[in-house]
Amino acid sequence: MLYYSTNKKAPLATLEKAVVKGLAEDRGLYMPERIRQLPHEFFDNIDKLSFQEIAYTVAYAFFGEDVEADSLRKIVYDTLSFDCPIVNVTGNIYSLELFHGPTLAFKDVGARFMARLLQYFLKKENSSSEVNVLVATSGDTGSAVANGFLGVDGIHVYVLYPKGKVSKIQECQFTTLGQNITAIEVDGVFDDCQALVKNAFMDEELNNKLKLTSANSINVARFLPQAFYYFNAYARMKALGKADNFVICVPSGNFGNITAALFGARMGLPVKRFIAANNANDIVFNYLKTGNYNPKASIQTIANAMDVGDPSNFARILDLYGNSHERIVAHMGGATYTDDEIRQTMKKCYEENNYVLDPHGACGYQALKDLLKENEWGVFCETAHPAKFKDTVESAINTEITIPDRLAAFMQGKKQSVSMAKDFADFKAFLVDK
Numbered sequence: 418m419l420y421y422s423t424n425k426k427a428p429l430a431t432l433e434k435a436v437v438k439g440l441a442e443d444r445g446l447y448m449p450e451r452i453r454q455l456p457h458e459f460f461d462n463i464d465k466l467s468f469q470e471i472a473y474t475v476a477y478a479f480f481g482e483d484v485e486a487d488s489l490r491k492i493v494y495d496t497l498s499f500d501c502p503i504v505n506v507t508g509n510i511y512s513l514e515l516f517h518g519p520t521l522a523f524k525d526v527g528a529r530f531m532a533r534l535l536q537y538f539l540k541k542e543n544s545s546s547e548v549n550v551l552v553a554t555s556g557d558t559g560s561a562v563a564n565g566f567l568g569v570d571g572i573h574v575y576v577l578y579p580k581g582k583v584s585k586i587q588e589c590q591f592t593t594l595g596q597n598i599t600a601i602e603v604d605g606v607f608d609d610c611q612a613l614v615k616n617a618f619m620d621e622e623l624n625n626k627l628k629l630t631s632a633n634s635i636n637v638a639r640f641l642p643q644a645f646y647y648f649n650a651y652a653r654m655k656a657l658g659k660a661d662n663f664v665i666c667v668p669s670g671n672f673g674n675i676t677a678a679l680f681g682a683r684m685g686l687p688v689k690r691f692i693a694a695n696n697a698n699d700i701v702f703n704y705l706k707t708g709n710y711n712p713k714a715s716i717q718t719i720a721n722a723m724d725v726g727d728p729s730n731f732a733r734i735l736d737l738y739g740n741s742h743e744r745i746v747a748h749m750g751g752a753t754y755t756d757d758e759i760r761q762t763m764k765k766c767y768e769e770n771n772y773v774l775d776p777h778g779a780c781g782y783q784a785l786k787d788l789l790k791e792n793e794w795g796v797f798c799e800t801a802h803p804a805k806f807k808d809t810v811e812s813a814i815n816t817e818i819t820i821p822d823r824l825a826a827f828m829q830g831k832k833q834s835v836s837m838a839k840d841f842a843d844f845k846a847f848l849v850d851k
């Protein structure tokens with residue numbers, strides 16, 4: 418299968434090139450040329466299949482032409498070593514808990530899958546030169562990518578994060594690992610980290626010397642596997658007899674996760690409609706309302722993994738619906754919430770349902786509360802474990818929450834990081850000298 422760029426000015430690419438390069442030459446995002454429909458029988462019997470079996474079928478539809486079946490099966494099974502249960506919160510509203518992976522983030526699946534797929538291609542090429550993955554993070558992406566790539570031969574990961582701007586728990590998750598993971602503490606803000614990474618990708622000299630790639634959700638190998646979650650959610654709801662008029666609500670920032678869900682629908686997954694829940698960064702919400710897409714600088718909120726002012730994957734959504742606002746709004750609604758509303762939602766949901774939401778999941782839950790109809794079944798993604806946002810959650814619900822063992826274990830490790838100014842020349846010299 419070949420991949421085209423959403424900007425339509427770059428040549429078609431193989432899966433291998435799309436994964437190794439990340440972004441197309443014309444700065445567009447890669448899209449698969451075809452999206453395979455899955456047969457009726459698959460959906461008729463899906464409730465009897467395990468998460469891994471379902472995911473393998475979906476992965477085969479995406480990547481089966483380009484990756485040998487045995488290897489693909491191994492990659493999928495290795496990626497999905499944990500469960501993502503559905504929990505009834507109240508009435509017809511269910512939480513799809515996507516935070517049971519190694520770093521308690523839904524990004525674990527895409528990161529691990531990408532690491533394994535990249536490793537597969539490097540082995541096949543018999544390549545001796547190391548691939549360098551650069552990732553700028555404000556928290557969650559860095560930990561998922563670092564843990565997903567930990568110990569994978571032939572790949573070195575550089576995580577750039579802003580000094581003093583990520584939570585202690587998040588910092589521990591990527592600074593204590595060692596091995597092929599280097600954490601770089603940048604004296605600046607998140608945008609400075611991102612600028613260093615972008616400059617590195619554009620620097621010709623550096624790219625001639627080193628193989629560089631990115632591991633954020635622009636990469637097809639990172640965002641597409643997130644579709645597994647939605648097939649599994651449908652299967653588990655079907656087993657409960659609650660899959661008719663099925664509505665999926667995704668708390669969204671860079672829109673990678675919901676785009677994967679929309680790919681699922683295009684493959685035949687019976688979803689009646691989607692809802693994208695935003696925090697105060699309401700750019701897509703406004704697009705849905707008016708048809709005008711006006712990116713702006715991001716606003717800092719308590720649901721900070723969704724603080725995105727110009728979501729990259731929106732280009733994929735436009736492409737998927739032939740740039741038609743009418744077709745998009747027929748399939749996808751939106752919602753937007755202020756920090757005060759998010760706090761209120763966490764408090765009320767805890768008091769009424771005894772269910773602890775994190776600030777991101779709270780946007781999803783509230784959007785279903787506001788928009789779900791009586792004859793529909795709604796599933797929202799709980800995208801992070803509430804303990805990752807301990808202070809915010811505790812002050813909203815006025816109750817202490819416990820930190821899961823897995824998270825606490827990271828906090829025992831020793832911090833190792835390289836301090837760096839936000840100057841590109843320094844970063845470049847550091848990479849070259851390694």
Ligand SMILES: *Cc1c(COP(=O)(O)O)cnc(C)c1O
Nearest residue numbers: 669670671672673674722800801
């Ligand atoms: C990354 C993230 C999101 C947003 O996901 P996108 O795919 O960027 O839309 C939401 N919640 C949490 C906790 C995240 O880490």
